[in-house]
Amino acid sequence: MTVAGDRVTNFLNSDGAGQPEGSSWQWQTSGGLPYLTCSLLSRWSHGFFTRDFSPSGPIELTEVLAPGAAVYRLQQIHGNAVLKTSQLSPMVASVPSTATPTYAEADGLVASGDLEALWVCSADCVPVLIADSGTGLVAAVHAGWRGTAAKILPEAIAQLLAAGSQLENLKIAMGPAIAGEVYQVSVEVAASLGATIAPESAVSATADGICEFLHQLPESPLLTDPEPSKVRVDVRLCNVLQLQQLGIDRSQVALAPVCTYSDSARFFSYRRDGLKKVQWSGIVSASRTSPC
Known part of the structure; x- marks a missing residue:
């Protein structure tokens, strides 16, 4: 275990099955509350947050990862639409109002610039965070079974490639989701x-x-x-197989050894509880002028 300020790192036990060589998952804490990170994405501020942070949302959670970053989220609809942050306006801190915020409908976000925090939420579906070691750009994807059947992850990869990414530079972490054994x-x-x-x-x-x-x-x-x-x-493995068809090596993809359905202490699960409660996952794009 290592300690740095308010952040505690506790390495997650895993049998290593299906994981890239040298990859690992770590429990971090902020304010005494746990969230998960992946060593594949260690150069990018990121986190798969637990139910303990509820009802905090992207604005509050960005303060944990990268204070001052522009914050982006979507209205998720279980489809395959992927938007660039340049098509959206960043979130702003809530102000007293009778108006309900509205967000663009999509299930994937691709960063267009530096220091952009991209967020997706889930309660059994697969949260996917992607980083490009060449450009520093990132993506965040909500991949439920419907989105996976509509190939949302290949769509997000296509948009990163269009922005200058190379397949071999992509690092992909699939966070806590319902395990195939119980789905x-x-x-x-x-x-x-x-x-x-x-x-x-x-x-x-x-x-x-x-x-x-x-x-x-x-x-x-x-x-x-x-x-x-x-x-x-196993929806995560379906996504892995889609990525392999694109030419992405299995060593570039890590799967969190955590099941939202089975771990009721840390995660909401719609299949288990039938409640519309979610946890958030986010990643922050790196500066293109700094080495990644």
């Missing part, structure tokens, strides 16, 4: 995810056929379920 879905839902990674010959198959293809993969995102017409699915 029961219909065969049809699993097939919609499988269609994004299956070869064209398999995509034209029935839902059962696509699921059979997924079961045969060396690192399958599917697990069997005792209930007829149901399976268990």
Whole structure:
């Protein structure tokens, strides 16, 4: 354990399965409250925050990561739209008003400049933070099963590439989300995810056929379920497989060894509780003039 000011680092135990060599996850604290970071993103201020910070939102949490950074968030709609911060106005501190703030509808954000804090929220869906060691730019993505089926992560990667990124420079951390072992879905839902990674010959198959293809993969995102017409699915692994199809090496991607459904002490879970409560995940773009 290391201590630096108000921040305490406690390395998270993990069996290392499926993790890039040399990557690790750490519990940090701010004001005595825990949040998670990933060593792949150690050069960027970032955090996957726990339920303990609720009801604090992006403005307050940016003060933990990078005071003074411009703050951006979205109205998430479980789609595949990705916006650049240059298309939005940064958030401002709340002032007494009867008006309810409105936000652009999308599920992914890509930074356009330096010192921009990008935020997404989740309660079982996959929060994905991406950083580019070449440009210093970052992205934040909310990838539920619907967004994953619509290939939101490849869309975010495409926008980073359009902004000058190179695939080999990308570092991707997928934060706490519901684990495949406890995420029961219909065969049809699993097939919609499988269609994004299956070869064209398999995509034209029935839902059962696509699921059979997924079961045969060396690192399958599917697990069997005792209930007829149901399976268990690992949405994070579906996203990993999509990234590999783009040419991103597995060593560039880290998965948090934490399940929101199982860890009720630290995380909200919609599947577990049925409540619309969320935790926030954010990352801050680095200066393009400083080495990354």
